[in-house]
Amino acid sequence: MVENKKDDPVCRSTSSLEGRLVAHSPGHQGVWHWYEDHARGTGELARRFAEPWGGGELAYRLGRDHDIGKGSCAWQEGLVEEATTGRKVRRPSHKDAGAFLFAQAARQHPVLTPCAGVIEGHHTGLSAWSELGVRLKGLMRDSSEVDEAISRVAEVMPEILDGTCPAAPNWLNPRDKTSVEMLVRMTYSAVVDADRLDTVAHFRPGARLRQNVDMTELWERYENGRQEAIAERQRRKEPSWLDKLREDVYQEAIETAAGEPGVYRLHLPTGAGKTFAGGGFALRHAALHGLRRVVVAVPFVSITEQNAAVYRGLLDPERGPRAVLEHHSAVNFETADRRASRSLDASGNVRRDQNRTRLNRWAKLAAENWDAPFIVTTTVRLIESLFGNSPSATRRLHRLANSVIVLDEVQALPDTLLTPILSGLRELVEHYGVTLVLSSATQPELAALNPWQSGLPQRNIVANPAPLFNRLRRVRYEWRTAPDVTLGDIAAEAAEHDQALMVVNGTKDASRVHKMWLGDREENPGVLHLSTRMTGGHRRETIQTAKQRLEASLDTLLVSTSLIEAGVDLDFPRGYRARSLPESEQQAAGRINREGHRPTEDSVMVIFEPRDGLQAQMIYNRCGIAAASRRFGEELADPDDLDTLRSYYQHRYRLQTGRSSTDPNGATGEAIEALRGKLDYPEVARRMRMIDNEHSVAVVIIRSQLHQSDWHAAQDAIDQLRRGVPTPETYRTLQDHMASIPQRELEMAISAGHTVEIAGDLHEWTGPYHPQRGIEPPM
Incomplete structure (x- = not known):
């Protein structure tokens, strides 16, 4: 253990500051951020963030000691010079001293030693344990480069030398390396967010933490807003049979919300009110079980934009802090x-x-830290938070504890990453108080994959969805798969109809079709285009224009990429979808005869395979394509056949999975799961990029x-x-x-x-x- 060296000469910076250590330069009011204030403030915040999973004391210790390296004379003098001259000065790294001190204490509980990486990476990101372990062993042999910083900090905070180690959460199994890996991630998130917030509070004295929202109050606000919306709709037109069906679905979801936390499936056909039912279940469940947040994650930005607008209308007050946060961008x-x-x-x-x-x-x-009670984000941002290693990506992860996570359109999770995703989500459910909702019209058979094959029951929010699918079958499928079919052929056929939707496999194809429809004209108000190459506001305007034209029975041709396939509330009489996977084809069909006002026989969804367009096997899962080609098509099953879909998913996963969750020969991310067990955070982050x-x-x-x-x-x-x-x-x-x-x-x-x-x-x-x-x- 490092001795408290009171006889060391005092460096110039602490002399000029009456012997006190500083953590940050003066704020707007000219007051230095004193080291002990920042250390204890960060520790207390980190403790608060980590208490939901029993990691409060561990997070406090790491937060308190994260900046010990700033105690060195060179670091202190550099900050003083920088603050007084305004010139950027290179200062020594301050990450090793606290990491070394924690690793020494963790010899009492070796399973916690990797948590030293929380301190080592609080600015640069979580390192691979193979590298950090070597570094710590070197410091154990010779600690001379960190002794000075530790000694000087001990003069103002002698408690850092008490040599004790906080206990691990009582649920932690030292032999379960992925549990250790996730504990490090969650604790890292709590400490990084606490560090950033305490720093901001110094430079902005008026900044305050958002107070926890009463989820019961939020649920009541949601229900009242929904009832008002229904009443307004009924004032405009008589309720239909579909409105009654959606209300029945919603009420069953609210009743199921009383069930115990865990994993739930919301399996509903398109148009059955999934957005309202999912939000209602999540808020009611959170209110009943004392959970603190709802996070809705969707695969497409267009859905976050539409869903966030729906939830804002129900939850955000006219005055005061907003309850709904929409987050899909990243820097x-x-x-x-x-x-x-x-x-x-x-x-x-x-x-x-x-x-x-x-x-x-x-x-x-x-950077975004998800400090709101209701988050609407993309699946990309959720997985980035769960498996990233950078501070800005990871600082919001701890907000998932004691929350409801709704994975909307869960079938869109990439097969190549399913094993680590399911393993990570299981950790959140079993140890971090998360209730997980899997929402989709095309529910994948995730229980067939290794991480969920045993001991993780899934309950249905709507007990018997099959009759709903039969009742809500509103389209007739046709197939155009001859070798000579082109984009031009299909675009011309679509243009023969007053109103038609055409969904293609890429932005180049969407641009080509839009130009074909325009011909020599610069623009046509009835010819619309939708892709992620347009801004979020532009996309929303286009969707709103299409909706208004359809409701007014005006000529409307819309070409879109797959972003339209979920959560976009449009109702076309006819549609065309480039061959893809059956779940995507069924989602596209959900934009056809959505409200059920037309006979099914007259509502046609054409699946086409253009020889000059982007082919499905170039962008979709090849095992999925292989499994689908044997089951769906002309004289085969339609994409909305539930039994065939179940068989398709099982076959698709069998084609890819290895012998175990860590088998490197598997194609569902087994090798990434093995890297998690090795605590190789940078490589896991690199391989887990969903886009x-x-x-x-x-x-x-x-x-x-x-x-x-x-x-x-x-x-x-x-x-x-x-x-x-x-x-x-x-x-x-x-x-x-x-x-x-x-x-x-x-x-x-x-x-x-x-x-x-x-x-x-x-x-x-x-x-x-x-x-x-x-x-x-x-x-």
Whole structure:
């Protein structure tokens, strides 16, 4: 154990500050952030965040000791010089001292030793244990480079040398390496969020933590809002048989909400009121069981936009803090910091981008942390939080404890990642107080996969969904799979009808079809286009336009990528879907005769296979394609046949799974699960990316068509990122103005001068933006 070396010479910085250590430079009021205030403040917050899973004392210790390395003279003098001169100064790393001290104490409970990585990575991200373990062993042999910092901090906080180790949560099995891995993740999240919040509170004394919301009150607000919406709808038109069916479904979901926490399945056909039933079940269940948050995760941004609007209308008060947070955008600030660190000159000063580095660091402090009671996010953001290793991605993870997670359109989870996803979700259910809702019209057979094969019961929210599917079968399928079918053929056939939806497999195909329909015209109000190359606001406007035209019986042709297939409330009389997987085809069919006002025989969904379009096997799971080709098609089953769907999923998973959950020969992520057991956080994060870099870059576009107030709000948010101190609200404002393009296109745009950096890897798009199609794909 390190001795308290009171006879060491006092460094210049502590002399000038009356012997006190500092954690951060003075805030707006000129007051230094004293080390002991930040250490204890971070520890207390981390304790509060980790108490739901029995990790409060562990999180407190790690939070209290996370900055011990700042006690060194070199670090203190560097901060004082930086604060007094305004010049960026290279300071020594401060991550090793606290990690070393915790690893020493953890010899009493070796299973907790990997938690030293929480301190070591609180700025840079969780490291692989294979590397961190070597580093800690080196410090155990020779601790001279951390002794000074520990000694100086002990002078103001002698408790750091008490040598005790907090106990592990009583449920932790030391032999279950993935449980240890998840405990490190959750504790890391609690400490990182606490550190960021305590730092922000210093620089912004008025900043306050959001108070916990009474979930009973939120549930009552939801139910009252729903009743008002129903009454308003009934004032406009008589209730239909479908309205009655949806009400029955909703009431059964509310009754089931009294069941014990665990895993539930919400298996309903499209149009049966899944959004309302899922939200009602989650809020009622949270209120009855004392849970603190509802998180709804959906696969497509378009669904977050529509669902968030529905939930906001029911839950957000006219005045006061908003209850609903929509989060789907992400900015990588760690990448920006690494670029900045490489630009330091030989003397340790930043060459040109000092201001940019400072702003990126402020931007990290404001990264989204899910501090609202009702979150609507994407599955990508949820999985990034669960399996990422960077501070900005992981700081919100602890908010999932004691929450209801609704995985909407659960069939969209990628097969290649199913084993670690299911294993991680099981951890949340069994040890972190989570109730998980699997919501879909095409429920996958997840119990057939190893992580869920035993000991994890799944209960149905609606006990017997099969009759609902029979009653709500509203389309007739036709098939166009001859070798000579083209996109032009199908586009021409669709254009023969007054109203038709065409769903294709990629943005290039969507752009081509839209141009075919326009012909020589620049625009046509009845010809619409939808893809992620359009901003969120633009997509919402297009969906609203389509809905209004359909309700007014106006000519409407809409071509879309798969983003329309779930959660988008449109009702076309006829549809065309490029061959994909049966669950996708059934979801597309959910936009046809959605309200059941037309005879089923007249409501046609055409499945076509264009020889000149993007082929299904290029973008969809190949084992899924193989399993589907034997079961669905002309003279075979239709995509809404429940028994055939069940057989299809089982066959699809059998084609891919290995002999065990860690079999590297499996194709459902077994090798990633093995990496989790090795605590290789960076590699797990790399492999768990749900969207390939070719499709994962968001850019901000301020469209000229925006209302003046929206234009100014967006511009103010960009300016705040570039010059000021952003908040989470800054990013929430910009989400409506973001579109997605491939990484390679962003790099080309940067070279061509069509983008301007905002913060981190987020850029503003200044290149061409088509008023109907958004950022055009290169042909």
